[in-house]
Amino acid sequence: MAGVAECVQLCIDYPGAVGIMARQNLPAFKRTVLVEMERYFAAGIHIDGEYKKLITQHHSTDHYIQFYNGSRVWYTGLVDDSKGLISQMGTTISFFFIDQVEECSEMHFNNLLGRLSLNLPNIKYKYILTANPMPGWVKQRFIEGKPADFVYIPSLPKDNPYLPPTYEEELRAIYPKELAEAWLDGNWDVMESGNFLFSWAEITRAVDKDTSQEGELHMGVDFAWSSGDENVAIIRQGNKMLSFDRWIYKMEDSLLSVDKVIELIERFQIPHKNVKVDAVSGGSPMYSGLVAKGYNVTPIIAGAKADDEEHYINKRAEMFYQLQARFRRDEISIVEDRDLKAQLSSIKYKPAQEKRMQLISKEEMRSHGEHSPDRADALALAFYEPVQRNPVIRWL
Structure with a gap:
């Protein structure tokens, strides 16, 4: 990773340098940037014929890496790490590196930019950014704006x-x-x-995000419709996706899927009413099988009328727009899963019909050669909260 290598070189070139390396959240940083940085932990350097260990300390609790010459690099998640950047906001620095900066807000970038003031001999302040130049503040500021003191190096x-x-x-x-x-x-x-319902930045921000995990458990189950589709069960608590299970059975093995869902309900002690299952087409016999065994789960029929008929064309649109609202408000955390992220990024909306929101259907996606978004559907089911109607009794 070029950004890590540049940070290491700056620490060597300017003894006593102080820098910050970051991503949008700390778990993502540890999975990517820190892994690259760890390659230097065992490295050494020859100074005037004397061999010295390049890095003398990695303080994993306070999130800093100390170099042989007094240079130090702090690392953090810009949004949800209270022990990292937030506690270092008063620190003056000589450089910073943000990986996948398009996932972060411009405010975080400006905060770090204002810290480039460490007084060192012959210091040249520098910031390094990596990004996918999708529409947003990064593209506007650095690619379309073309600042004089910035070099853009495209790479495929x-x-x-x-x-x-x-x-x-x-x-x-x-x-x-x-x-x-x-x-x-x-x-x-x-x-x-x-016409994407979820932006890629919203999806990546939600991965392993620290968020509330309170209340009862909920589970969404999307049953396979056809050969090659997955059966997927996603469990969440509060705003946090806890886990997901997936399995592939043939349609004639529907009872095995019923037993699998029952096993999950019993293992996690999920209230039956909080288990929302796809009960249309291939899911119908599985739903019936669950009810027959005494599990009164909540059936969801994607093409049925929405609870809010004024704004949504059907139940599936309502579910996904509820899910979109969570992503937009940064009130959801999902596990790191390539296929789940890909499927969320494939959900598209159609132009509103009679001012009601609608989505491209699964059938249309298949007809265009796209994969069935089974994991995204299970996520939408898990986070879906049906409107609770309390009718008012009027005495005549």
Whole structure:
């Protein structure tokens, strides 16, 4: 990772340097940037014929890395890490590096920019950013704005000789056409007209996000409709997705799926009413099987009328727009899963019909060669909260 290498070099070139390395959230940083940084932990450097260990300390609790010459790098998640950047806001620094800066707000970038004031001999302040230049403040400020003191270095996956030969083919098979074209061909303009319900920035911000985890458990179950589709069960508590299970059975093995759902209900002690299952088409016999065994779960029929008929064309649109609202408010946390992120990014809306929101259906997605978004559907089911109606009794 070039950003990590540049940070290490700045620490060597300017003894006593202080820098910050960050991503949008700390779990994502630890999975990516910190893994690259750990490659330097055992490295050494020759100074005037004397061998010295490059890094003398990694303080994982306070989130800093100490170098042999007094230089120090703090690391953090910009949004949800109270022990990192927030406690260091008064610190003056000489450089900073933000990985995937498009996931962060411009306010966080400006806060760090204002800290570039550490007084060192011959210091040259620097910031390093990596990003997918999707529509947003990063593209406007650095690509369209073209600041005089900034160098933009475009790079595509094909420029990386270390990727496996099937990398591009696999990505084009998994992700929506527009997103694959942006990532692989560098055409990020396509993202401005894709009718996507969820932005990629919203999806990535939600991965492993620290959020509330209170109240009863809920589970959403999307049953397979056809060969190759997955059965998926997602469990959440409060705003946090806890886990998901997936399995592939043939349609004639529906009783096995029923037993699998019952096993999850019993293992996690989920109230029956909080289990929302896809009860249409292939899901109908599974729902009936659950009820027959005494599990009065909540059936959801995607094409049925929405609770809020004024704004949504059907139940599926209502569910996904509820889910979208959680992403927009940053009130959801999902697990790191490539297929789930890909499926969320593939959900598209249609122009409103009679001012009612509607989505591209599963059938239409299949007809265009796209995969069935089974994991995204299970997530929408898990977080769906049906409108509770309390009718007013009027005495005549």
